[in-house]
Amino acid sequence: MNSMTPPQLLQSLHWRYATKAFDATKKIPRDVWQALEQALVLTPTSYGLQPYQFLRVEDPALRAALLPHSWSQRQVVDADQLVVFTARTEMTEADVDKLIRRIAEVRQVPAAALETYRGMMLSDIVHGPRGKKALEWATRQAYIALGNLMTCAAVLGVDTCALEGLNPLEYDRILKLEGTGYVTVVACAVGYRAADDKHAGLAKVRYEMTDLIRSV
Amino acid sequence: MNSMTPPQLLQSLHWRYATKAFDATKKIPRDVWQALEQALVLTPTSYGLQPYQFLRVEDPALRAALLPHSWSQRQVVDADQLVVFTARTEMTEADVDKLIRRIAEVRQVPAAALETYRGMMLSDIVHGPRGKKALEWATRQAYIALGNLMTCAAVLGVDTCALEGLNPLEYDRILKLEGTGYVTVVACAVGYRAADDKHAGLAKVRYEMTDLIRSV
Numbered sequence: 001m002n003s004m005t006p007p008q009l010l011q012s013l014h015w016r017y018a019t020k021a022f023d024a025t026k027k028i029p030r031d032v033w034q035a036l037e038q039a040l041v042l043t044p045t046s047y048g049l050q051p052y053q054f055l056r057v058e059d060p061a062l063r064a065a066l067l068p069h070s071w072s073q074r075q076v077v078d079a080d081q082l083v084v085f086t087a088r089t090e091m092t093e094a095d096v097d098k099l100i101r102r103i104a105e106v107r108q109v110p111a112a113a114l115e116t117y118r119g120m121m122l123s124d125i126v127h128g129p130r131g132k133k134a135l136e137w138a139t140r141q142a143y144i145a146l147g148n149l150m151t152c153a154a155v156l157g158v159d160t161c162a163l164e165g166l167n168p169l170e171y172d173r174i175l176k177l178e179g180t181g182y183v184t185v186v187a188c189a190v191g192y193r194a195a196d197d198k199h200a201g202l203a204k205v206r207y208e209m210t211d212l213i214r215s216v
Numbered sequence: 217m218n219s220m221t222p223p224q225l226l227q228s229l230h231w232r233y234a235t236k237a238f239d240a241t242k243k244i245p246r247d248v249w250q251a252l253e254q255a256l257v258l259t260p261t262s263y264g265l266q267p268y269q270f271l272r273v274e275d276p277a278l279r280a281a282l283l284p285h286s287w288s289q290r291q292v293v294d295a296d297q298l299v300v301f302t303a304r305t306e307m308t309e310a311d312v313d314k315l316i317r318r319i320a321e322v323r324q325v326p327a328a329a330l331e332t333y334r335g336m337m338l339s340d341i342v343h344g345p346r347g348k349k350a351l352e353w354a355t356r357q358a359y360i361a362l363g364n365l366m367t368c369a370a371v372l373g374v375d376t377c378a379l380e381g382l383n384p385l386e387y388d389r390i391l392k393l394e395g396t397g398y399v400t401v402v403a404c405a406v407g408y409r410a411a412d413d414k415h416a417g418l419a420k421v422r423y424e425m426t427d428l429i430r431s432v
Binding site: 001003004005006007008009010011012013014015016018031032034035037038039040041042043044046048050052053054055056057058059062099102103106107136139140141143144145146147148150151152155156157162164175186202203204205206207209211212213214215216 | 217219220221222223224225226227228229230231232234247248250251253254255256257258259260262264266268269270271272273274275278315318319322323352355356357359360361362363364366367368371372373378380391402418419420421422423425427428429430431432
């Protein structure tokens, strides 16, 4: 099962760049956007716990309110879509039980058969040492989703720009995240590059492969 | 520029799963592996700083030594490739200057023309508030690479399993990372599923899209 050849993949990855200027008039076709939403949902996570929510910010007023808290990066208002990645602030027994119920439902197995798996999660990410760092652990899972989204968009010919340069507390306030158990960690603009974005033509800067990958 | 259709992408993402049993006899073709290494190198990062190194663990003795520190997950020894993701422990002026030199070299611009960009990075990730959390910031970038790798592998028909269940300190010791300025954050086994891995046939468990994606 392979959908691309290695040269096709590399062509897409070279085509991708952190888009600075989006064409505000160009919309992502419905089937393409739905595939990207599905891709977000299908992101792999630790234990399958999916400790995040993705906010699709459609309201132009909200986008405008976010702009000054995004280092004024125009992608926030110009890109067809803006996805804000939020992460779960803590992991509780209820979070684990919610996943157990979902596994039981999807795979048609009794929840009791998942007791060992439940215990593993509880002793690690809830009550174990990682439980104290649950937000950071959840944030890392959100970053897997971010990497997944940018790559999926690239192979579908859709532009993205990850936005770490934002004020998470202001995002939380504007997006009314207080009390939800989720906080903003990063965002990603998704759409199409403007024809005159001169960043599109710049050579991609990466360290030599031998600096980044070591064989041992 | 698009290399895949939405249904092709979704087919690949549904095909992908956290592979528990790898076929230890199946090797990744050279051109496919080289594309995956290129994909790692092409990962987008904050400011383009690439604050990580990827260790390709080829030595079977090292793999065997890592196994007991990986919750005994057999993927560590059975998968054709094992990539250990390491993150930079701190970000210094030298790291920023290294990137500036690389940009100047690749884009054929004088380093002096990049002074504003240099200042932005220094005041943020070196001397700014994020400088104190540089390792965690670098770890997040490594997770973008992890997400990117798993998706790229999937579209090339290659199996992966992310491995968070490992003892980073023991990995650092075995891989001799002390003093390098990099520490282990996560690993990923890459290869081909065993024909009898019963996990391959299990229904994928995700929350409903409406639970994971909210439009605002």
